[in-house]
Amino acid sequence: MQLAKGVEWTTHICAMLPLVPEGQGLSVDALADYFEVPSAYLAKQMQLLRRAGIVRSVRGKGGGYRLARSPDDITLLDIVTAIEGPMPAFRCTEIRQNGPCGLKRKDCKRPCEIASAFAVAEQTYREALQAKTLASVMQDAAMNSSPEHMVEIAGWVQRQVA
Amino acid sequence: MQLAKGVEWTTHICAMLPLVPEGQGLSVDALADYFEVPSAYLAKQMQLLRRAGIVRSVRGKGGGYRLARSPDDITLLDIVTAIEGPMPAFRCTEIRQNGPCGLKRKDCKRPCEIASAFAVAEQTYREALQAKTLASVMQDAAMNSSPEHMVEIAGWVQRQVA
Numbered sequence: 001m002q003l004a005k006g007v008e009w010t011t012h013i014c015a016m017l018p019l020v021p022e023g024q025g026l027s028v029d030a031l032a033d034y035f036e037v038p039s040a041y042l043a044k045q046m047q048l049l050r051r052a053g054i055v056r057s058v059r060g061k062g063g064g065y066r067l068a069r070s071p072d073d074i075t076l077l078d079i080v081t082a083i084e085g086p087m088p089a090f091r092c093t094e095i096r097q098n099g100p101c102g103l104k105r106k107d108c109k110r111p112c113e114i115a116s117a118f119a120v121a122e123q124t125y126r127e128a129l130q131a132k133t134l135a136s137v138m139q140d141a142a143m144n145s146s147p148e149h150m151v152e153i154a155g156w157v158q159r160q161v162a
Numbered sequence: 163m164q165l166a167k168g169v170e171w172t173t174h175i176c177a178m179l180p181l182v183p184e185g186q187g188l189s190v191d192a193l194a195d196y197f198e199v200p201s202a203y204l205a206k207q208m209q210l211l212r213r214a215g216i217v218r219s220v221r222g223k224g225g226g227y228r229l230a231r232s233p234d235d236i237t238l239l240d241i242v243t244a245i246e247g248p249m250p251a252f253r254c255t256e257i258r259q260n261g262p263c264g265l266k267r268k269d270c271k272r273p274c275e276i277a278s279a280f281a282v283a284e285q286t287y288r289e290a291l292q293a294k295t296l297a298s299v300m301q302d303a304a305m306n307s308s309p310e311h312m313v314e315i316a317g318w319v320q321r322q323v324a
Contacts, residue, residue: 101314120290129280
């Protein structure tokens, strides 16, 4: 079980986008350069974020992607769901209905006990990701960062949108 | 993000193996027939369970796989780890060290805040799976099952090992 690389990339990107000045955005190429990731694949991931209403695109000079809402209002679960889709990791194929002792469909109205146990575990995972906002991730990162590094990032952003 | 089908299959199998009489086992072919799943792929999954010490194989007539320890002592996490391996779903590739504003390696001794947040969420997932034993899954299943169905399964098992 592995999350798509796009989850790591776009989470880092979302944690950096709040540094983009009002009314401006960063191009996919600039974002791909910033993290040294492939531009074509990143373009698809950013489109998934846009469809989910996490980022929006700004047109014209200095245009590109910026956050569509406050980092307080974006959680890690929002990003994972945008990239991975809403399907559970455990996908019950109702094999209890298969084979020589298979249950009849009409006797399977309750979810299978095994599927239920996995669903409970996944729910705790989703709740933990939902409890973590982008604002909180940024706060953690700022506390562990140096002022010089923050200035360096802000300078790079400025050069992209100039 | 999706768990391998083998997790569903082998969890169902492990919940059925306690019905196998002492000293006997079920062949991969019998297990594959029971759940109508492909035998060759299942054989690999059962080997993973064996390497993890969840099942063991019994030789000779009526031989095959049986549980290697009590269903009280096998958790859903044991099965998932046997099939999927121990790697986390979120795999940090340290992209904070990439690109024009990349951090120096020496400044990255603490884990990245983003990787840490995902690790916390995954830990809650693993703990929920660890709290669920096979014995408990079987108890849930027995409560939702009919006596007739239990007799049917036991009869099928008896015919395989006879």
